[in-house]
Amino acid sequence: MSEQLSGAEIVLKALVDQGVEVVFGYPGGAVLPIYDALFRQNRIRHVLCRHEQGAVHMAEGYARSTGKVGCVLVTSGPGATNAVTGLTDALMDSVPIVCLTGQVPTFLIGNDAFQEADTTGITRQCTKHNYLVKEPDRLARTIHEAFVVASTGRPGPVVVDLPKDVLMGKAPYIPASRVKHRSYKPQMKADIALIEQAVELMGKAQRPIFYIGGGVVNSGPSACKLLASFVRSTGFPITSTLMGLGAYPASDQQFLGMLGMHGTYEANLAMHACDVMICIGARFDDRVTGRLDAFAPNAKKIHVDIDPSSINKNVVVDVAIVGDVAHVVEDMIRVWKAKQIRPTQKALATWWGQIDAWKARNCLAYKTNDTTIKPQQAIERLYALTKDRDTYITTEVGQHQMWAAQFYKFEEPNRWMTSGGLGTMGYGLPAALGVQVAHPESLVVDISGEASFQMNMQEMGTASQYRLPVKVFILNNQYMGMVRQWQELLHGSRYSESYSDALPDFVKLAESFGWLGLEVESPADLDDAIKTMIESDKPVLMNVHVDPSENCYPMIPSGAAHNDMLMGPEDTAGAGVSDHGMVLV
Amino acid sequence: MITQQDIRTHTIAVLVDNESGVLARVIGLFSGRGYNIESLTVAEVDPVEKLSRITLVTSGTPMVIEQIKAQLGRLVPVRKVADLTVEGPSVTRELALLKVVGTGEKRVESLRIADIFRANVVDSTNESFVFEIVGKPEKLDAFIKLMEPLGLAETSRTGVAAIARGKESLL
Structure with missing residues (x-):
């Protein structure tokens, strides 16, 4: 029989076997055996967060910027419950995470022991899958399985709960190559007959549009390249969800920008008017569709998704293709070529003429002045001064996030990390730290708001400790801007509790952590401040005072259709919101 | 609009790995997504392969029933989902x-x-x-x-x- 290892040693050996280089975590009583084993090895690096939610977001940033699985290690009880928001975020945005949680010893489970929580019970609904390991013999097998489940099919977070006696017990190690899951087999290749049907529909289209999402990014950089070449060969317009930005180069002529609630006029109107919609790796989220019964009413819809439960969930489609984007697009290209499909150029030209007319509306336009920095302007300048560098962008949640999506142009996948599905304020700083750990030489900027930043600002210490020179670019409008915008639009401008009172002195705050603090108020100083931020080898907190009353446009008010957009403050506020729309979030 | 006629009762058989928490996953799926369970039975049916069979009676529109089956199929320990109401006589x-x-x-x-x-x-x-x-x-x-x-x-x-x-x- 092979060598007996302690449970904790098995855990680390399994992580090394799975290619883990870094673990984000926080120690505590139940995981002390793992921390002891970490201390006695040098293969795996540990990054100490300041709060377990931060650890999960760091792992998310790491995972989304590399395509690898992010690994988290937290203790039992509060360690696990603090991780729940991060896990839910990863589930909603399909981010591969393996989160190891400590647990009280098996013989105390159920006794309300100190720092005991029913971790598998609590995380069952916010993970793709979870495990409680009750015997040391099951440890290696379970961890290997966890990595397979997290990283394949539609990726997601997996929790492995580890009782302390299991970590201290002994068992032989089982390598990953010997572990096979009994029932879990995601479908990668799609039914070719359905692909032929889809391609034929595309060939006959008069007003086609590609609508892509985060699934394309998850399928990998080669899938993005394949899709881009296919889209170019069709000549069709393409739009992307928030999560899909970067999967298709934003500077390309065929790209219409983001669609949805704060998407561009041309993208939303093209979605409304199209006759064939090719949805790839997106899930018809309510932020995207708006009013469902008025969503692309005349379109034949093709939906490609690796998750069968995403199909026909919100919108009934005509051709449902279950499979991985890379495989499906490869097949589509082959069928397209084999059938020698040539879309009718005349119809396409008319369609593009219509789209160009919508584009001419210049929906993202805003007015600048000499005294106040506009938030859009701050992001445009940040983009101009960073686009030629090796840059990664994360965001928090709110107006600044939407402006970042509108004004920062992504040419490659895995460069844009944002909390789309769950909308987790406080995501951006820890996510930026995870990105910086994975890409130590790159420029990593968290486009932030003063309210969101305060939700996980404790992670400033993590940046200082590991010399992670992230840049936090705060668009400070002294409001929870998106909340204020909705209160203005829907609640008679009664700004209930949305004012950011008692803000810290951000420069002093930065300095107290050994960061560089910058403060900008005038448009004339903006470029120099951004340059100083970029050039600094320290982490930087840059407090950009922006116009506090600016709202994010265009906007499809909740419950409205794609062709019912508010273009700016001159549109009658709230006029388009029905009683039904008022209850939507 | 959804009318009462669109809502039908379906009997669904689910073959699962008999591991701890599997029933909680199924029930949690129904409560978490607002589906209805009219009846549920479960017992191990293959002690060698460690398989249990869950028989569920639920009701919903055709779109909801399709979702229920897809969501069940997505659970990691689920081996097979069969809709006995539509897949022939039972x-x-x-x-x-x-x-x-x-x-x-x-x-x-x-x-x-x-x-x-x-x-x-x-x-x-x-x-x-x-x-x-x-x-x-x-x-x-x-x-x-x-x-x-x-x-x-x-x-x-x-x-x-x-x-x-x-x-x-x-x-």
Whole structure:
């Protein structure tokens, strides 16, 4: 029989076997055996967060910027419950995470022991899958399985709960190559007959549009390249969800920008008017569709998704293709070529003429002045001064996030990390730290708001400790801007509790952590401040005072259709919101 | 608009790895996504392969039923999901135990009705019977309704077990 290892040693050996280089975590009583084993090895690096939610977001940033699985290690009880928001975020945005949680010893489970929580019970609904390991013999097998489940099919977070006696017990190690899951087999290749049907529909289209999402990014950089070449060969317009930005180069002529609630006029109107919609790796989220019964009413819809439960969930489609984007697009290209499909150029030209007319509306336009920095302007300048560098962008949640999506142009996948599905304020700083750990030489900027930043600002210490020179670019409008915008639009401008009172002195705050603090108020100083931020080898907190009353446009008010957009403050506020729309979030 | 006619009852068989928490996953899926469970039975059916079979009766529009099946299929320990209502004919059975308390004419009448429904007496005292009845849920409903005025004191139903007719099997 092979060598007996302690449970904790098995855990680390399994992580090394799975290619883990870094673990984000926080120690505590139940995981002390793992921390002891970490201390006695040098293969795996540990990054100490300041709060377990931060650890999960760091792992998310790491995972989304590399395509690898992010690994988290937290203790039992509060360690696990603090991780729940991060896990839910990863589930909603399909981010591969393996989160190891400590647990009280098996013989105390159920006794309300100190720092005991029913971790598998609590995380069952916010993970793709979870495990409680009750015997040391099951440890290696379970961890290997966890990595397979997290990283394949539609990726997601997996929790492995580890009782302390299991970590201290002994068992032989089982390598990953010997572990096979009994029932879990995601479908990668799609039914070719359905692909032929889809391609034929595309060939006959008069007003086609590609609508892509985060699934394309998850399928990998080669899938993005394949899709881009296919889209170019069709000549069709393409739009992307928030999560899909970067999967298709934003500077390309065929790209219409983001669609949805704060998407561009041309993208939303093209979605409304199209006759064939090719949805790839997106899930018809309510932020995207708006009013469902008025969503692309005349379109034949093709939906490609690796998750069968995403199909026909919100919108009934005509051709449902279950499979991985890379495989499906490869097949589509082959069928397209084999059938020698040539879309009718005349119809396409008319369609593009219509789209160009919508584009001419210049929906993202805003007015600048000499005294106040506009938030859009701050992001445009940040983009101009960073686009030629090796840059990664994360965001928090709110107006600044939407402006970042509108004004920062992504040419490659895995460069844009944002909390789309769950909308987790406080995501951006820890996510930026995870990105910086994975890409130590790159420029990593968290486009932030003063309210969101305060939700996980404790992670400033993590940046200082590991010399992670992230840049936090705060668009400070002294409001929870998106909340204020909705209160203005829907609640008679009664700004209930949305004012950011008692803000810290951000420069002093930065300095107290050994960061560089910058403060900008005038448009004339903006470029120099951004340059100083970029050039600094320290982490930087840059407090950009922006116009506090600016709202994010265009906007499809909740419950409205794609062709019912508010273009700016001159549109009658709230006029388009029905009683039904008022209850939507 | 969704009308009442669009909502149909479906019997769904789910073959799962018999591991801890698997039933909680299924039930959590239904409560978390607002689906309805009308009946649920579960037991291990293959001790060697460690497989359990869950039989669920649920109702919804065709779109909701498709979602339920897709969501069930997405659970990691789920091996197979079959909609017995649409995938050809099937046999559906349920067992119930009824305690009927009383004396005199009502007691005799309850025995007479039990005989018509081919229910068995599995326990008897001078003042009570326990009847065992097997059949389609509708048959059980009818029997229970008839027993109500005759001193029905307690009912225990197993929930539905179902299997497809013919030689094809689930796995």
